[in-house]
Amino acid sequence: MRWRPRLAFAGWLLLLLAVAGCRHHAWDGECDVVVLNTSQCAVTVFVDGWEGVTVDPDRTRTVDNIGSGRHILESKDPTGRLLERRYVELRGGEDYYWHVDSCAPK
Structure with missing residues (x-):
């Protein structure tokens, strides 16, 4: 039971990093x-x-x-x-x- 909060936190952290990386690429401010x-x-x-x-x-x-x-x-x-x-x-x-x-x- 003690591992669940840590796994949930690690999952959210990975998701946050993935979204931040995609956001940087998708909305990069370049004109195409x-x-x-x-x-x-x-x-x-x-x-x-x-x-x-x-x-x-x-x-x-x-x-x-x-x-x-x-x-x-x-x-x-x-x-x-x-x-x-x-x-x-x-x-x-x-x-x-x-x-x-x-x-x-x-």
């Missing part, structure tokens, strides 16, 4: 761009002129930690043709979700 590509072609995403990721059809990719502030996002098809350009303003910890649904320029 999440790209969902439902078009028929692979799309390359550029952030402020720099190549971020290439997203294959029916896939999702993330450009991690682009920083807060104003950004220019561009999507290009495999030939380098500009499909779309967006201007976004991100605050600390805010993510931007971009759904690319066509290989035709917009």
Whole structure:
């Protein structure tokens, strides 16, 4: 009987440490761009002129930690043709979700 309070305390302590570790990762304060590509072609995403990721059809990719502030996002098809350009303003910890649904320029 004397072990139960100690085991319960140890269990709560482990749970608290696990939650604290997950919380740090899940709400890290970084600004990310999440790209969902439902078009028929692979799309390359550029952030402020720099190549971020290439997203294959029916896939999702993330450009991690682009920083807060104003950004220019561009999507290009495999030939380098500009499909779309967006201007976004991100605050600390805010993510931007971009759904690319066509290989035709917009």
